[in-house]
Amino acid sequence: MHAVLPNARDGFEVFDLQTGTVLTSRHAxxxxxxxSVVKLLIALDALARNNWVTPDGDTLITPQDMVTGYRYLTDQVPGPDRDLLLGALADAPRIASDGFKQYFGIPDGLPHTTWAIKQGWGTSGSQAVMESTGLVGSDLRQLQPRGRSVSHVIHLTP
Incomplete structure (x- = not known):
């Protein structure tokens, strides 16, 4: 990535849900x-507390925050709610409703792998931001929390 975008700010964390260990990370x-990646955290919060208050300004997250959110989704959210969220993440369309091509990051990097993603894009101040977060692994569709192999979070700021 830095060969193409030398000034890019990035961060990621890859977490193995079976072993409970971080496999690799950079600026996590x-x-x-x-x-819009925060929408997954909003959904989890709404399920957990049955409320949500819109914050002022940008919501700030880290790759570690997103891994925590995905771990909560896979380990603690009750089956029907978990299945609903994972189904929506697994069925993310190639082209978003605003016309943006959202198969970047995880889908482009792992084209022949099963994944469930939440992508985000937009601007923060004068910076363009693209984020790719999700769960990956061939058994993802089985919706068994300990069956998932890796949670992967990437953030790119070109």
Whole structure:
């Protein structure tokens, strides 16, 4: 990525849900504007507390925050709610409703792998932001929390 975008700010964390270990990370505690990736965290919060208050300004997240959210989704959200969210993430369309091509990051990088993604894009100040987050692994559709192999979070700021 840095060969193409030398000034890009990035951060990622890859977490193995079976072993409970971080496989690799880079700048995983670096905060970025959340874009629409925060919608997954809003859904989890709404399920957990049955409420949500819109914050002022950009919501800031880290790759570690997103891994925590995905771990909560796979390990603690009750089956029907988890299945609803994972189904929506697994059925993300190639072209978003605003016309943006959202198969970047995980879908482009892992084209022959099963995944469930939440992408985000937009601007924060004068910076363009693209985020790719999700769960990957061939058994993802089985919706068994400990069956998922890796949670992968990437953030790119070109």
């Amino acid at each position: 505690d670096r905060q970025f504007a959340a874009m």
